[in-house]
Amino acid sequence: MGIIKTDKLVFEYIRRDEEGNVEGITRAVDEVDLDVKQGDFVAILGHNGSGKSTLAKHINAILYPTEGAVWVDGMDTRDEKDLWNIRQEAGMVFQNPDNQIIGQVVEEDVGFGPENMGVPTEEIWERVEESLKAVGMYAYRKFSPNKLSGGQKQRVSIAGVIAMHPKCIILDEPTAMLDPNGRKEVVRAVRALNDVEGITVVLITHYMEEIIHADKVFVMDKGKVAMEGTPREIFSQVKRLKELRLDVPQVTLLAYELQRKGIELPDGILTVEELTQHLLQKYHMK
Amino acid sequence: MSIILDHVDYVYGEDTTLAVHALNDVNLVIPDGQFIGLIGHTGSGKSTLVQHLNGLIKPTGGSIYFNGEDIHAEGYDKKKLRSKVGLVFQYPEHQLFEIDVFKDVCFGPKNLGLTQKEAELRAYAALKQVGLEDEYFYQSPFDLSGGQKRRVAIAGVLAMKPDVLVLDEPTAGLDPKGRDEILDQVAKLKEETGITVILVSHSMEDVAKYVDRIIVMNQGSVLYDDVPKEVFKHYRELEDVGLAAPQVTYIMQALHKSGMPVATDATTIEQAAQEILQIFF
Numbered sequence: 001m002g003i004i005k006t007d008k009l010v011f012e013y014i015r016r017d018e019e020g021n022v023e024g025i026t027r028a029v030d031e032v033d034l035d036v037k038q039g040d041f042v043a044i045l046g047h048n049g050s051g052k053s054t055l056a057k058h059i060n061a062i063l064y065p066t067e068g069a070v071w072v073d074g075m076d077t078r079d080e081k082d083l084w085n086i087r088q089e090a091g092m093v094f095q096n097p098d099n100q101i102i103g104q105v106v107e108e109d110v111g112f113g114p115e116n117m118g119v120p121t122e123e124i125w126e127r128v129e130e131s132l133k134a135v136g137m138y139a140y141r142k143f144s145p146n147k148l149s150g151g152q153k154q155r156v157s158i159a160g161v162i163a164m165h166p167k168c169i170i171l172d173e174p175t176a177m178l179d180p181n182g183r184k185e186v187v188r189a190v191r192a193l194n195d196v197e198g199i200t201v202v203l204i205t206h207y208m209e210e211i212i213h214a215d216k217v218f219v220m221d222k223g224k225v226a227m228e229g230t231p232r233e234i235f236s237q238v239k240r241l242k243e244l245r246l247d248v249p250q251v252t253l254l255a256y257e258l259q260r261k262g263i264e265l266p267d268g269i270l271t272v273e274e275l276t277q278h279l280l281q282k283y284h285m286k
Numbered sequence: 287m288s289i290i291l292d293h294v295d296y297v298y299g300e301d302t303t304l305a306v307h308a309l310n311d312v313n314l315v316i317p318d319g320q321f322i323g324l325i326g327h328t329g330s331g332k333s334t335l336v337q338h339l340n341g342l343i344k345p346t347g348g349s350i351y352f353n354g355e356d357i358h359a360e361g362y363d364k365k366k367l368r369s370k371v372g373l374v375f376q377y378p379e380h381q382l383f384e385i386d387v388f389k390d391v392c393f394g395p396k397n398l399g400l401t402q403k404e405a406e407l408r409a410y411a412a413l414k415q416v417g418l419e420d421e422y423f424y425q426s427p428f429d430l431s432g433g434q435k436r437r438v439a440i441a442g443v444l445a446m447k448p449d450v451l452v453l454d455e456p457t458a459g460l461d462p463k464g465r466d467e468i469l470d471q472v473a474k475l476k477e478e479t480g481i482t483v484i485l486v487s488h489s490m491e492d493v494a495k496y497v498d499r500i501i502v503m504n505q506g507s508v509l510y511d512d513v514p515k516e517v518f519k520h521y522r523e524l525e526d527v528g529l530a531a532p533q534v535t536y537i538m539q540a541l542h543k544s545g546m547p548v549a550t551d552a553t554t555i556e557q558a559a560q561e562i563l564q565i566f567f
């Protein structure tokens with residue numbers, strides 16, 4: 001069994017009126033089977049409302065299955081005695097940084113997690129420094145978080161999770177509010193955590209180019225997993241992705257447009273280097 | 287008719303030890319009918335700047351004129367200003383508060399003094415414009431997914447039919463299709479009604495595709511103010527201030543460097559494809 005496993009996971013939001021009568025039911029996750037290997041970098045894509053956040057909240061036991069089951073490192077998330085172990089092993093970064101920051105000073109905020117875990121003081125400061133540097137916010141360590149702009153806050157909350165040294169980190173659109181440079185820094189930091197520390201990464205995003213290095217991509221549609229494969233396999237299917245309200249990186253789209261206009265290129269080109277190489281070859285043959 | 291920012295300065299927590307100088311001598315003229323992109327690193331002052339445009343924030347130095355009138359002069363009608371300059375906040379949660387989606391979107395037009403019936407018609411049209419399905423209309427806005435909340439917040443401002451539409455990162459959190467749909471709708475609205483649109487965005491690709499003018503902020507000051515092609519020619523300088531050019535610009539640079547006779551200033555997929563095709567056919 002992988003570090004994260006779900007078996008026919010179903011989750012329904014139930015809306016009730018004041019008297020408690022059921023007003024409506026939304027099946028947000030619908031029979032999802034996931035199996036994520038320890039050390040993998042997994043990406044989850046999907047249209048708005050497709051169930052990504054709901055699925056993510058099951059991984060660190062914020063939500064519990066309506067049907068089916070979820071295991072984290074072999075622990076059933078419904079088992080109350082494992083709740084804190086699960087939350088420590090699976091760290092989560094949410095979409096909106098405003099709800100995640102509690103400290104009065106940036107470095108304090110980042111230190112909260114390790115402090116609660118009982119990490120020795122000296123090591124806490126090491127972790128705070130390394131995490132803040134990883135997201136490019138070290139210069140702001142003495143700032144008050146509520147005086148930071150949106151993008152700056154988001155980087156602090158990522159540092160807060162990194163400082164806990166979790167086995168697995170789930171990031172729910174962590175870069176949605178960042179500038180191009182901040183996005184690159186965060187993706188680089190997350191990739192380094194994955195490569196160097198072997199931390200399992202689950203990245204939810206609407207930025208297609210952020211996940212070209214993922215080991216595996218899941219595409220959600222109306223609560224179900226609609227596609228599953230490597231980035232190249234997924235991004236080769238431009239039409240299918242567009243039907244699912246998604247897109248491909250600009251370089252992939254450009255290659256696809258050139259293909260349609262009669263230039264022979266392989267499907268699923270993912271990087272600028274690849275495209276340059278193929279076009280150059282064609283150009284010299286001409 | 288225009289908005290003028292004349293030597294605008296803004297300091298958060300003025301007179302405290304934690305003072306942050308968020309805007310530094312900003313001078314801008316925003317004539318009617320432009321589609322403007324406002325870009326800049328996180329913390330560069332974009333949100334602070336746009337909150338000045340409808341009078342939410344008062345400059346600590348300098349003045350702001352809307353159609354020739356100083357908006358902070360005594361007796362100036364701020365309520366009217368806010369109905370003319372519609373601002374969609376960066377965090378939609380800050381804007382949503384009613385018990386259901388439909389009421390939330392009706393709030394603005396009702397506040398303008400429209401009848402219930404008129405307000406409802408506008409709300410309905412605005413929700414259609416942002417592509418939210420009917421099934422969500424009577425749900426609490428807080429029970430929606432991130433992207434759905436964003437749509438409701440945008441609809442709330444569209445329903446007021448402002449003359450100047452200011453969108454603070456409206457596509458953050460939207461799926462790619464939703465992103466295109468919303469920006470296409472805004473562009474269409476602009477074409478049809480001639481409104482001014484100011485789009486704050488971290489997506490260089492979106493900005494390149496839609497706007498006629500880009501204002502680049504860096505640490506509270508205006509760094510560049512020009513048409514997209516000219517601004518993105520400075521891609522190295524943009525990288526130094528936390529930004530980038532659209533990915534296609536880098537592709538064209540790489541092709542050019544490897545010896546292919548292509549121009550390097552394409553900023554959209556269409557331009558890039560055209561430029562590459564002309565050397566093959």
Ligand SMILES: Nc1ncnc2c1ncn2[C@@H]1O[C@H](COP(=O)(O)OP(=O)(O)OP(=O)(O)O)[C@@H](O)[C@H]1O
Nearest residue numbers: 013028048049050051052053054429430431432433
């Ligand atoms: N608290 C809630 N109460 C009721 N329904 C909810 C709640 N949160 C989400 N939903 C519904 O569940 C479905 C899945 O939502 P979810 O937030 O998981 O989507 P998502 O894929 O994360 O979307 P996004 O890309 O917009 O963040 C949607 O139809 C949404 O309206």
Ligand SMILES: Nc1ncnc2c1ncn2[C@@H]1O[C@H](COP(=O)(O)OP(=O)(O)OP(=O)(O)O)[C@@H](O)[C@H]1O
Nearest residue numbers: 147148149150151298308328329330331332333334
């Ligand atoms: N309420 C506040 N109190 C004090 N300082 C603030 C406040 N809001 C923003 N700032 C500071 O003012 C500066 C400009 O922030 P602003 O939010 O305008 O930037 P931005 O360009 O919108 O950034 P982002 O891309 O992250 O949204 C930043 O240094 C920020 O830390």
Ligand SMILES: [Mg+2]
Nearest residue numbers: 052053431432
């Ligand atoms: Mg979500």
Ligand SMILES: [Mg+2]
Nearest residue numbers: 150332333376
């Ligand atoms: Mg902002």
